[in-house]
Amino acid sequence: MELKQLTITSFTVLADGLDNPKGLSFGPDDNLYITEAGTGGNGASIPSPSGQGDLYYGTSGAIVKIENGTVKRILTGLASVAFPDGTGAAGPHDIKFDATGKPYVLLGYAANPALRDTALGHTDLGKIITPDFNTNSWTTVADIANYELTHNPDGSEVVSNPLALLIDRDEIVVVDAGANDLVSVGTDGSHLQAIAVIPQQVLTNPIFPGSNSQNFDRGHVPPPSAYRGATPSQLAIQSVPTSVAKGPDGAYYVTTFTGFPFPEGEAKIYRVDAERQLTVYADGFTQLIDLAFDGQGNLYVLQHMNSSGWKGKPEGSLIKIGHDGSRTTVLSGDGLELPSALTIGPDNALYLINRGGVPGKGQVIRIENPSSVV
Template sequence: MKLKQLTITLFSFCVAAFSATTAAEAASFSVIADGLDNAGGLSFGPDGSLYVTEAGIGGNGNCVPPPSGQGDSLCYGTTGAVTKIENGKTKRILTGLSSLALPDGTGASGPRDIQFDATGLPYILLGYGANPAFGDRLGDTELGRIITADFQTNSWTSIADLANYELVNNPDGSDLNSNPLSFLIDGDQLVAVDAGANDLLSVKTNGSDLQAIAVFPPDILTNPVFPPSGSPSNEPAQVPSPSETPSLQFPSQAVPSGVTKGPDGAYYVSQFTGFPFPEGGAKIYRVGADGQLTIYADGFTQLTDLEFDSAGNLYALQYANESAWKGNLEGSLIKIAADGTRTTILSGNELESPSAFTLGADGAIYITNRGDRPGQGQVLRIENIQSVPEPNSALGALTLGVLGLVCLRKSSRSKPLVNKLLAFR
């Protein structure tokens, strides 16, 4: 994917930084599900059971080019599923859903999130991870859509086609790409983030009034750290050669990865940073009722999900604590109090490339672990959380009442490795 050369305009913004005590929390966890294929979002159903999506492993069907235009093609199959976890047992209760993946089953797009409405009806979001203009090569699939499902009959009904919305409207005006990753149900509205399209969408539960309510700005990285020359990459053109001087300013497109509703009624969106995945470069945005973006918290690395608890604490899930190209995919779960205090609940300790989480009514936290690979996905149950103070540090978090002005920046759009990495969520 070639970078478009655009004029770069930077506007300064003001944020309030708070000094606070960070803490680590001693927590224990157990594995309550294993062997999942590219596990994604999870949610408790009306029966009290936990349901988790599996994007599948693609298949031997028709193929489409990857978003970057380089590397192996993504091939279609019907290996997507929804799995039910009940009384320590797992069972796939919805199968045959669309899946798109690389030949080895990685980089999969398919079922990515599940939510239940007030009546107990399940809604399922499917990713796509490619240019929707190639959709005719795959035929009529559920990719890039929100569907409702009947677990008893193993059937489903399409509600909204988010990938087609990108094809027709392309709200951010850049490369055509759609990869919905996460959504929530807010009354009669379904609100979803599309990482490929780089926007936040809403649609009524009956499928009407599909629209973009926010588009997320690109980043300009200053003195970024690149992988060593010759490092494996699906965007080798972006890895500087030994004879090149790395750019002091580098355009990078971070993408929205998760969405939740805050106690103030606004939507909060996590950010997965683009190549070269700068450590501490990810933000959490607040999206107001007017669609305006402000930065709620920053200083994270490759976020995949977020959720508020009943006390107003915001939890954020980090896919990796280091730049993804370093190969260390140990992640973290971080709690952010309303006053800006941050607490690391779990970091490393077998938590790696986590894709999503949910807060249980039992006080435990449930995380899909190793969500970027076939046959190795897990669901972890984290409990016995106790704070252990750590030294003070300055935080870049904002309270709900103190909001910074987002930096509106124009740059070229680069979504190289992000689509492969974000296919997990």
């Protein structure tokens, strides 16, 4: 299938200097809300699942609002863990609003849930909360990380990292990248359950990082000692689901990042129908991180990186999948680096988080005026 190319005449930076921004959504007031995962802190620590050091706890997570061109933190003090340099952060990962305008915020965790309460004490990591922006307070709706601890739907290593959510009438649907599943819970916190497990995939003759590889994400990449000399002809890896959107057909569509060694061209988009049957909707991508449908039924998908992360090339891509299955690259590189989320605004423009995993350098950008150069 021919992959058409688009060139973007411009994009506008709406916010800069953010700390590990992960998710964004328009509120009922048509203003843009962004979650900052923060930079951890100087508190207690937990070991990273990658084996590359400890993640330190703090309350540097926040919610940012862009209103009339003004960028302001409107909720602060949210839980965050990160390496001492602020990388590898988990904290506020996503925000969505229900039909009444009530906000829901998803906090990540990226570690073994058994360590959360014992090592860090009371924390909202791995939970859904609903905030009150007027009082800088919040209440807990559901504990996604504890569900992984008590149920472990995929039967593999117990790790939870809730990454994205959507509101579907009176239900919240959550993607847990650590648990490799899709769970749902009522907006009142009831009926927390798994609705799909994203299966492992088997790589044939996988390519491993070489001696010149870049250690691009210590939070999720094992140390070189874990794969030095590895030459298996087949390797089972986790799919690592990253985001979910509801399609015009009523099904859920789920992007996957793929686990280490992050093979190029192996990331998939899964479709979960009303009977919870899982099928592959589209494949051939690399390190997918988010997706969104427009009003015409076109699907936009975001590649966090266009090549295996350990190659040290931060360029990402935004790709449009037409309702006829055609694929068009909207933007690739040209300033798009390590994007982490996208949404479509009330003005039908595309809004993206750029440099989403970089403390102090995260951006929100608006893509404008694409023109075709087939």
